[in-house]
Amino acid sequence: xxxxxxxxxxxxVLAFAALGAIIIGALLTSMHxxxxxxxxxxxxxxxxxxxxxxxxTLPAIT
Numbered sequence: 082x083x084x085x086x087x088x089x090x091x092x093x094v095l096a097f098a099a100l101g102a103i104i105i106g107a108l109l110t111s112m113h114x115x116x117x118x119x120x121x122x123x124x125x126x127x128x129x130x131x132x133x134x135x136x137x138t139l140p141a142i143t
Contacts (some may be wrong), residue, residue, distance in 0.1 A: 084090060109123055 084093065109120075109127075112123055112139070113120065
C-alpha cells in the first residue's frame with residue numbers, strides 16, 4: 082500500500098493516535114487496579130517517558 086496523499090497520511094496519524102490513547106488508557110487502568118499505583122505516580126512516569134522520547138526524537142526531526 083502506497084501512502085502519498087495528504088488525506089491518507091492524516092487518516093493514519095489519527096488512527097495511530099486513537100490506538101495509542103486506547104493502549105495507554107488500558108495500561109493506566111491495569112496499573113491502578115492491579116498494583117494500586119497512585120495516579121500521580123502514573124502521570125509522573127508517563128511524563129518522564131514522553132520527555133525522554135521528545136529529547137531523543139527532536140534532533141532526528143530537525
